Amino acid sequence: MCNLTNIAKTVGVNKMVPTVSVPYPLGNPQLRPDDEWALRYHRTGVALDALETDVSEQTIFPVKI
Amino acid sequence: MLKAIHYINQFFGQVGGEDMADYEPEIRTGTVGCTQIFNSLAKDVEVTHTVICGDNFMASRTDEALARILAMLEGVEFDIFIAGPAFNAGRYGAACGQVCKAVKEKHGVPVITSMNEENPGVELFHKDMYIFRGGNRATFMKQDMEKLAAFADRIARGGKLLPAVMEGYFPRGIRHEVFLEDIGREPVMAADRVVDMMIAKLRGEPYQTELPMPALDRVPVAPAVKDLRKVRLALVTSGGIVPRENPDRIQSCSATKWGKYDISGLEKGFTAPEYKTIHAGYDPEQADRNPNVVVPLDAIRAYQREGRIGEVDDYYYTTVGTGTTQGEAARMGREIAAVLHERNVEAVVLTAT
Structure with missing residues (x-):
């Protein structure tokens, strides 16, 4: 889970889930606490789904929030 | 002699x-x-x-x-x-x-x-x-x-x-600062050297980079975990989240150390100020306010309570990924991976900042 997915790709990461920013990968101070939690819960869930998914090449898993 | x-x-x-x-x-x-x-x-x-x-x-x-x-x-x-x-x-x-x-x-x-x-x-x-x-x-x-x-x-x-x-020996991957005149070369400043290089590149002429990129390791894609309810999952980060005292004195920059810390008692995720970041490469305000924005232990615990995932390792694993050389990062990665293997961890969520 990282913000700089291009760099992650360059160094060979196979499964990537985009995060919000460098200082708060899974937060966002501009959101209300409930929305911030929903974002973190969602993206962590995408990472869990990614672990259970077979891929044949480097893959960025899309997020909805 | x-x-x-x-x-x-x-x-x-x-x-x-x-x-x-x-x-x-x-x-x-x-x-x-x-x-x-x-x-x-x-x-x-x-x-x-x-x-x-x-x-x-x-x-x-x-x-x-x-x-x-x-x-x-x-x-x-x-x-x-x-x-x-x-x-x-x-x-x-x-x-x-x-x-x-x-x-x-x-x-x-x-x-x-x-x-x-x-x-x-x-x-x-x-x-x-x-x-x-x-x-x-x-x-x-x-x-x-x-x-x-x-x-x-x-x-x-x-x-x-x-x-x-x-x-005449194979480069060891060590960089020293040198003055060109000290090694018998014409002292040309860096800005001129880089422009010369760019002109040579544009003309399709040979040129020699001064900063060769290290060859990258490619790692085969790991097979998917069949069922996260049946394996032990661990959290790893290069975001520098540590217990407040930073007990292993992991460096804030150019880290050569990593730590593993017990989270078995943290049922609702990380708490502040008991946990904080020591990463010197980003503004710590948000991470210090709520370390879960870097290592999402609170969300992992929620999925655990819901039965989406099974066991979470009693430890999380952390270092600082700023100014860290690829060599040191690879070594720490191998060391952490060895501990994860020993502890029968089969799935990892790694957050990088």
């Missing part, structure tokens, strides 16, 4: 060929076989002892061979250790690398060897020692020995050592 010890295999030690490759390590006073060439070339360094070991003995009983050789060197005075040249002999190259590395670690003396670029020993050991670019077979003995002897002499005289390419 500095004293040197020379390591050679059974063949160059004139013990025998392949049939003698199991020859046990042995130390002899004075020079043997090709060692005489070194002494005839070097002016300020003299080989006083020769260590001989069969290539198969070193390859199959490495730990024992190294221990026995180090024991033989006890009480022998020497300033430099030389091995080979190994040309393109794979076992011999690996043996030279292993012995040099062990001697360097124990005695802290300069260690020098020589191999052909095709020798697998180069890839294995070029970061640990001076490996001179050598010929592919023993007919290059004299030329390769000349390089070793000349470099040993320069070390003996305390002369300034030049960059790897100029000296």
Whole structure:
């Protein structure tokens, strides 16, 4: 889970889930606490789904929030 | 006059060929076989002892061979250790690398060897020692020995050592700041050099980068975890989240340490200020307010309560990924992975900042 997915790709990461920013990968101070939690819960869930998914090449898993 | 010890295999030690490759390590006073060439070339360094070991003995009983050789060197005075040249002999190259590395670690003396670029020993050991670019077979003995002897002499005289390419050894991956005039080059400032490079590139002319990118490791994609309810999952981060006291004193930048900390009692995720970030590469305000924005333990716990995932490892694993060299990162990665294996962790969520 990282913000700089291009760099992650360059160094060979196979499964990537985009995060919000460098200082708060899974937060966002501009959101209300409930929305911030929903974002973190969602993206962590995408990472869990990614672990259970077979891929044949480097893959960025899309997020909805 | 500095004293040197020379390591050679059974063949160059004139013990025998392949049939003698199991020859046990042995130390002899004075020079043997090709060692005489070194002494005839070097002016300020003299080989006083020769260590001989069969290539198969070193390859199959490495730990024992190294221990026995180090024991033989006890009480022998020497300033430099030389091995080979190994040309393109794979076992011999690996043996030279292993012995040099062990001697360097124990005695802290300069260690020098020589191999052909095709020798697998180069890839294995070029970061640990001076490996001179050598010929592919023993007919290059004299030329390769000349390089070793000349470099040993320069070390003996305390002369300034030049960059790897100029000296003729394989780059060790170490960068030093140098002034061009000090290494006999025309002093051209960096801005001019880079523009010259760009013009050459645009014209399709050859140019030499000053910052070669390291070759990247490609890792095969791990097979999917079949069911996260049935495996142990761990959290790893390069975002520098640590217990408040930073008990292992992990560095805030250019980290060489990582830590593993118990989270078994944190049922609702990380709490602040008990946990914080020590990462010096980003503004810590949000991470210090709520460390879960870097390592989403609270969300992981929620999924655990819901039954989406099963066991979460009692520890999380953390270091700082700013200014950290790829070499250090790879080492820490291997170390963390080894612990994860030991703890039967089969799935990892890693957050990077």
